[in-house]
Amino acid sequence: MKLNPLFPTIETLGINTDLYELTMSAVYFQSGHAGDWATFELFTRKLPPTRSFLVAAGLEQALHYITHVGFSSDTISYLRKLPVFSRTDPAFFDYLHRFRFSGDVHAVPEGTVLFENEPILQVSAPIIEAQVLETFLISTINFQTMVASKAARLRLAAHDKQVIDFGSRRAHTPQAGVQAARASFIGGCNGTSNVLAGYEMGIPVYGTMAHSFVQFFGDELESFRRFHDAFPDHSILLVDTYDSLQGVRKALQIGGKLAGVRLDSGDLLELAVKTRELLDQNHRKEARIVASGNLDEERVLSFSIADAPIDAYGVGTDLVVSRDAPTCDLVYKLVEVISGGNIQPRFKASEGKGTVPCRKQIFRQREGDFFKRDVVGRWDEDANGEPLLKKWVQRGRIIRELPSLVASKEYARQQLESLPGFLKLLHTTEVYPVEYSQKLLAIQRELEEQYA
Amino acid sequence: MKLNPLFPTIETLGINTDLYELTMSAVYFQSGHAGDWATFELFTRKLPPTRSFLVAAGLEQALHYITHVGFSSDTISYLRKLPVFSRTDPAFFDYLHRFRFSGDVHAVPEGTVLFENEPILQVSAPIIEAQVLETFLISTINFQTMVASKAARLRLAAHDKQVIDFGSRRAHTPQAGVQAARASFIGGCNGTSNVLAGYEMGIPVYGTMAHSFVQFFGDELESFRRFHDAFPDHSILLVDTYDSLQGVRKALQIGGKLAGVRLDSGDLLELAVKTRELLDQNHRKEARIVASGNLDEERVLSFSIADAPIDAYGVGTDLVVSRDAPTCDLVYKLVEVISGGNIQPRFKASEGKGTVPCRKQIFRQREGDFFKRDVVGRWDEDANGEPLLKKWVQRGRIIRELPSLVASKEYARQQLESLPGFLKLLHTTEVYPVEYSQKLLAIQRELEEQYA
Numbered sequence: 001m002k003l004n005p006l007f008p009t010i011e012t013l014g015i016n017t018d019l020y021e022l023t024m025s026a027v028y029f030q031s032g033h034a035g036d037w038a039t040f041e042l043f044t045r046k047l048p049p050t051r052s053f054l055v056a057a058g059l060e061q062a063l064h065y066i067t068h069v070g071f072s073s074d075t076i077s078y079l080r081k082l083p084v085f086s087r088t089d090p091a092f093f094d095y096l097h098r099f100r101f102s103g104d105v106h107a108v109p110e111g112t113v114l115f116e117n118e119p120i121l122q123v124s125a126p127i128i129e130a131q132v133l134e135t136f137l138i139s140t141i142n143f144q145t146m147v148a149s150k151a152a153r154l155r156l157a158a159h160d161k162q163v164i165d166f167g168s169r170r171a172h173t174p175q176a177g178v179q180a181a182r183a184s185f186i187g188g189c190n191g192t193s194n195v196l197a198g199y200e201m202g203i204p205v206y207g208t209m210a211h212s213f214v215q216f217f218g219d220e221l222e223s224f225r226r227f228h229d230a231f232p233d234h235s236i237l238l239v240d241t242y243d244s245l246q247g248v249r250k251a252l253q254i255g256g257k258l259a260g261v262r263l264d265s266g267d268l269l270e271l272a273v274k275t276r277e278l279l280d281q282n283h284r285k286e287a288r289i290v291a292s293g294n295l296d297e298e299r300v301l302s303f304s305i306a307d308a309p310i311d312a313y314g315v316g317t318d319l320v321v322s323r324d325a326p327t328c329d330l331v332y333k334l335v336e337v338i339s340g341g342n343i344q345p346r347f348k349a350s351e352g353k354g355t356v357p358c359r360k361q362i363f364r365q366r367e368g369d370f371f372k373r374d375v376v377g378r379w380d381e382d383a384n385g386e387p388l389l390k391k392w393v394q395r396g397r398i399i400r401e402l403p404s405l406v407a408s409k410e411y412a413r414q415q416l417e418s419l420p421g422f423l424k425l426l427h428t429t430e431v432y433p434v435e436y437s438q439k440l441l442a443i444q445r446e447l448e449e450q451y452a
Numbered sequence: 453m454k455l456n457p458l459f460p461t462i463e464t465l466g467i468n469t470d471l472y473e474l475t476m477s478a479v480y481f482q483s484g485h486a487g488d489w490a491t492f493e494l495f496t497r498k499l500p501p502t503r504s505f506l507v508a509a510g511l512e513q514a515l516h517y518i519t520h521v522g523f524s525s526d527t528i529s530y531l532r533k534l535p536v537f538s539r540t541d542p543a544f545f546d547y548l549h550r551f552r553f554s555g556d557v558h559a560v561p562e563g564t565v566l567f568e569n570e571p572i573l574q575v576s577a578p579i580i581e582a583q584v585l586e587t588f589l590i591s592t593i594n595f596q597t598m599v600a601s602k603a604a605r606l607r608l609a610a611h612d613k614q615v616i617d618f619g620s621r622r623a624h625t626p627q628a629g630v631q632a633a634r635a636s637f638i639g640g641c642n643g644t645s646n647v648l649a650g651y652e653m654g655i656p657v658y659g660t661m662a663h664s665f666v667q668f669f670g671d672e673l674e675s676f677r678r679f680h681d682a683f684p685d686h687s688i689l690l691v692d693t694y695d696s697l698q699g700v701r702k703a704l705q706i707g708g709k710l711a712g713v714r715l716d717s718g719d720l721l722e723l724a725v726k727t728r729e730l731l732d733q734n735h736r737k738e739a740r741i742v743a744s745g746n747l748d749e750e751r752v753l754s755f756s757i758a759d760a761p762i763d764a765y766g767v768g769t770d771l772v773v774s775r776d777a778p779t780c781d782l783v784y785k786l787v788e789v790i791s792g793g794n795i796q797p798r799f800k801a802s803e804g805k806g807t808v809p810c811r812k813q814i815f816r817q818r819e820g821d822f823f824k825r826d827v828v829g830r831w832d833e834d835a836n837g838e839p840l841l842k843k844w845v846q847r848g849r850i851i852r853e854l855p856s857l858v859a860s861k862e863y864a865r866q867q868l869e870s871l872p873g874f875l876k877l878l879h880t881t882e883v884y885p886v887e888y889s890q891k892l893l894a895i896q897r898e899l900e901e902q903y904a
């Protein structure tokens with residue numbers, strides 16, 4: 001019996017896209033535009049209501065895709081059989097067969113804090129190449145940016161306590177689990193339970209034990225003993241299978257060093273206080289308390305404010321699905337066309353969904369240690385502030401070394417430190433100032449008059 | 453430069469899991485329990501507040517995983533270097549090297565409607581094999597079931613109109629986009645924009661055109677002409693780049709058959725009515741109207757109630773992230789241990805997170821054409837009603853032919869038809885009756901007394 005595979009493969013990267021990317025490409029090809037270049041920008045028009053900033057992530061996977069995407073013979077055969085392509089010029093499929101990305105990519109480094117209308121990534125390439133990338137790029141960068149942004153909120157809420165990604169099982173597919181581990185590490189988590197993320201990317205892996213382990217042995221104390229015998233320096237014992245404080249008392253019966261206990265249900269604040277007392281009274285000052293169970297940044301902040309004796313938070317579902325904002329609504333919009341050496345700005349006027357023309361640069365201005373104001377201008381403007389977008393791919397080849405994951409994480413930490421104080425609150429009605437440059441606005445007005 | 457890969461591969465299936473699954477496994481191994489069998493059940497303790505039923509999906513990918521999972525030498529080398537495993541018996545890693553799934557799997561067929569506390573899948577296997585599967589199984593089945601359930605609500609809301617999955621770009625990674633296409637097809641969508649889902653699984657693929665296409669040509673009419681020339685029978689023209697009704701008038705200037713137009717912004721109901729008038733006045737009765745743009749089942753139902761002249765809905769973000777319920781909160785719980793031929797029921801008492809012991813069967817009772825009541829009993833009970841859980845894997849081998857995707861979709865359709873009327877509403881306070889059998893409750897009481 002043939003089962004459908006678990007993962008898309010490198011052979012299918014080209015068709016891992018929306019059908020209209022390919023039908024539009026056929027038209028570009030047949031109407032002689034395959035040689036025209038275009039620039040697309042990836043950004044969000046509006047932050048989710050519960051976000052006042054984003055933390056960029058996903059560039060590394062995006063660049064891997066961009067430098068490997070192509071169309072295998074099998075996938076081209078499939079396309080040729082689709083009724084919609086029945087009249088399409090066979091030369092288009094030959095073109096797909098030769099397809100390799102040959103354009104340029106600019107992006108902000110992973111870990112960069114971003115706001116509304118600020119491009120996270122720009123693709124300048126022959127129009128078909130730039131168009132086909134849309135679906136895959138958004139689904140990779142939108143997701144990782146969403147998770148990194150959520151992790152940053154958890155980081156702010158947890159103060160100096162550890163936050164561990166425990167969310168793999170609730171991520172939207174196994175691939176999302178791995179990418180969530182990566183993105184949450186950049187955004188501020190200390191590690192993950194996902195072993196594959198540790199193997200592939202060197203992210204520190206953490207784990208305690210499951211209820212099933214305690215249930216398997218039937219006797220709680222025996223299960224603790226067995227685990228502690230095997231991992232004398234690494235045993236975080238899960239104490240809530242039957243009764244949390246009774247569980248702590250049983251953990252105290254184990255001889256030798258106790259790495260810690262995990263609380264996973266009930267009133268975590270009250271239980272943490274009583275657990276700390278029990279541990280301290282019994283000379284287990286070294287034992288740490290890990291808390292988990294439907295945690296999010298609101299609950300974590302409430303524990304921080306109460307000065308709860310919790311050393312580490314395991315956060316699952318709410319982190320990896322970003323429950324209060326399960327998308328950043330990133331869009332990928334055409335902003336200019338380069339035809340015959342001529343750069344033509346492009347815009348869109350749709351109600352509530354308009355776009356501003358031209359390839360852009362973000363200029364970030366500081367006041368002392370803090371971000372003060374961003375200006376989004378044309379890429380070649382000489383504006384005040386640090387330009388955030390850098391070139392990573394030139395004519396299809398990677399030209400800039402990607403920072404290590406640890407470096408991206410450290411960069412994100414510095415970025416969060418530089419946020420104005422009001423943006424470090426989980427809830428704020430204040431908005432960070434982002435303005436378009438006079439030059440961009442003038443170009444847009446001109447185009448609008450042209451189309452009015 | 454080495455870039456991190458896009459997709460987990462078959463070589464890494466074993467470590468695509470949480471660390472604690474492997475530490476617990478080491479303890480089972482070292483304490484001589486590797487030969488003991490255990491049964492785990494996958495279910496939800498509580499439906500999301502905005503769901504009154506689930507539609508099961510993801511079994512095919514789960515079975516693929518179960519019959520392929522193992523540990524490569526490279527991944528074992530990584531594990532051996534982790535500090536937590538520094539004292540672990542090397543024989544455990546030899547065991548991982550030989551690891552293949554050798555147990556049994558029961559599950560409800562994909563498309564089955566399910567409720568709280570009803571097992572969607574059961575694994576009975578040597579304890580380590582059953583334990584290691586947890587993370588991957590949940591992340592596959594939780595996600596697909598979530599999307600299939602959301603799609604079923606869209607199906608109910610759309611009446612006889614088409615619903616197409618347009619969500620790939622907002623899915624949580626490209627893999628989620630493909631699996632969302634699959635799950636939404638089972639749940640009631642007519643097709644998807646995801647070409648890879650069409651290629652891999654034969655799901656009908658649909659597409660229109662993007663704003664970037666209109667912007668590229670600058671002139672809207674020219675962009676329509678070019679597209680129509682290339683796809684004379686398949687051109688759904690996107691009319692809202694500048695002004696929707698002006699866009700429709702331009703679409704009418706195209707000679708020949710017009711497949712349809714897409715409205716993507718503004719007041720969709722009002723625009724659909726005016727668009728239909730324009731199309732009909734200009735003898736384009738055959739032209740269809742596709743609506744898209746932040747749609748969910750509430751908006752679709754409002755269009756159905758208003759008898760909007762919309763022929764197809766393209767639904768994106770809200771479908772693939774299931775925004776109002778971005779998880780089904782599936783859990784995977786130990787319910788019995790089989791040691792030395794002895795079946796020992798297991799339960800958990802944690803506050804608000806208790807579990808009921810024993811491997812179960814769901815018995816569904818009908819009244820006429822409709823589901824009336826489910827009884828969840830022990831698997832070997834002789835209760836009234838249709839037993840829903842079937843055996844798919846026996847001693848590691850698939851023994852039951854999986855229905856085709858189209859058959860699963862048809863089965864889901866029949867299941868939805870059989871729902872009591874009150875469950876077909878998007879909002880209801882009534883709850884479908886699910887009861888535990890007397891036998892199960894008696895066993896649980898006995899265990900509780902034992903542990904009290």
